[in-house]
Amino acid sequence: MKKDIVAGLGEIGSPILKLISKYEPAIGYDLDKKLMNENKFKKFQEIQTRFLHIAIPVNKKFDFNVIKLYEKFAPECIVIHSTISPGTTEKLQKNLSIPIIFSATRGVHKRMFRDLQRYTKFFALSKTAPKKEWAATQYSKTMKKCGIKTKRMSKPETLELAKILCDTSYLGWLINYAQLTNTIAIQHNVDYDEMWQFSDEIHKILGNRPKMFPGFIGGHCVIPNLDLMQNKTLSLIKTINQNYSKKVKNSKSIHKKYMK
Amino acid sequence: MKKDIVAGLGEIGSPILKLISKYEPAIGYDLDKKLMNENKFKKFQEIQTRFLHIAIPVNKKFDFNVIKLYEKFAPECIVIHSTISPGTTEKLQKNLSIPIIFSATRGVHKRMFRDLQRYTKFFALSKTAPKKEWAATQYSKTMKKCGIKTKRMSKPETLELAKILCDTSYLGWLINYAQLTNTIAIQHNVDYDEMWQFSDEIHKILGNRPKMFPGFIGGHCVIPNLDLMQNKTLSLIKTINQNYSKKVKNSKSIHKKYMK
Structure with missing residues (x-):
């Protein structure tokens, strides 16, 4: 044994x-x-x-x-x-x-x-x-x-990259976009959820317009995993996330609205 | 009549x-x-x-x-x-x-x-x-x-924003990510499609890891529509797209591989 x-x-x-x-x-x-x-x-x-x-x-x-x-x-x-x-x-x-x-x-x-x-x-x-x-x-x-x-x-490198790029950093990139569009929606006094109704059918038909929740990215996956890549463009994920928390006051509690 | x-x-x-x-x-x-x-x-x-x-x-x-x-x-x-x-x-x-x-x-x-x-x-x-x-x-x-x-x-503004943000610019943002990850894959001598197999099940289960094709964004929708927004962060879509065409030589023909 x-x-x-x-x-x-x-x-x-x-x-x-x-x-x-x-x-x-x-x-x-x-x-x-x-x-x-x-x-x-x-x-x-x-x-x-x-x-x-x-x-x-x-x-x-x-x-x-x-x-x-x-x-x-x-x-x-x-x-x-x-x-x-x-x-x-x-x-x-x-x-x-x-x-x-x-x-x-x-x-x-x-x-x-x-x-x-x-x-x-x-x-x-x-x-x-x-x-x-x-x-x-x-x-x-x-x-x-x-x-x-x-x-x-x-080979290992394919999978090492896949885990970061196709999973956690991609999630960060998508949430960044939700953050950006929520910032713009707020500027224009537009309701985020009403606006995003527009993507529902496209996502249903084409599968490539997921509506994400515009919360602050906390936790210990998405952001720390970026440091494993040391890529300048990918590090934008961190910057956009930080800027969002300064611009949108309820960014850290907004997820509660969606996680019922 | x-x-x-x-x-x-x-x-x-x-x-x-x-x-x-x-x-x-x-x-x-x-x-x-x-x-x-x-x-x-x-x-x-x-x-x-x-x-x-x-x-x-x-x-x-x-x-x-x-x-x-x-x-x-x-x-x-x-x-x-x-x-x-x-x-x-x-x-x-x-x-x-x-x-x-x-x-x-x-x-x-x-x-x-x-x-x-x-x-x-x-x-x-x-x-x-x-x-x-x-x-x-x-x-x-x-x-x-x-x-x-x-x-x-x-109100009209909700829909005006929705068309740009939840449809065409979002598509650009997603293709940008494909461009970025293809650039990194090439640097590491990793096969893009093999790497992206990793997202298939996540997308199937959660619906939020669409695999996109890493082509150059041409056409007359995604890029021109950005000018309607005049948003600094969104204009990154154009910059990343331009840089990609410089870095990846077959960026303008790569879609043929996927559009069979």
């Missing part, structure tokens, strides 16, 4: 652990011991680690922290579920002799357990990864057992 | 005339006589004009041209189908003693005849318009006869 480790028991790691534990021997690890089941952790200590699931926050020490966890648990394979900057998987793979899978996570934090089972878990490995076919097969099988579909992309 | 006039027989006026002519006495008028049925025009000359439908292009002389057409045809009511800058209907209404309806047009030029019957025709009148209930009722009835649903908005 081998075990899986989920490192980082926050909003992503915790539901991943809950899901995997249902079907595989799996234990959680976190710097905050209160989040861990320490008894179970000790009981499983001597068992070899198959997958080390990385769900720790991304900061400047991320690479260093992954390598420390690798040394601590000596896994056969690492799976990164955190959102990382493009090139991270390749860079880590160069430093490690076990395969590293990047497998981006999608879903809304508050319903992450459900969303994990709803979205296909894309994944990718560097072409230089050792035992990469074994790792890909094992990972797909394990996820399938947990009720999660998987799909492999051609 | 009264007649309708459609002034401006371009990509909007021509299908409007075709549609109304099926159910009402209606004739077209254009500065380019080749576009007109001059015999029919002469035959109907002495008949009183009920609706004067305005589908002429918008430029600096638009207000002047509308008033000239009003004087020429002495209609009971004017309906503006062109996309106009916010405040135009109010301004014109102040100068005319007949009701002015603004009724924004939606649809793709090449299938406008079909799209006219597909989308609800929103319309609005200034609260200072004379005989406004009569005009609203007559317009709705006529459109209904032509197979077009109508919906009235509370």
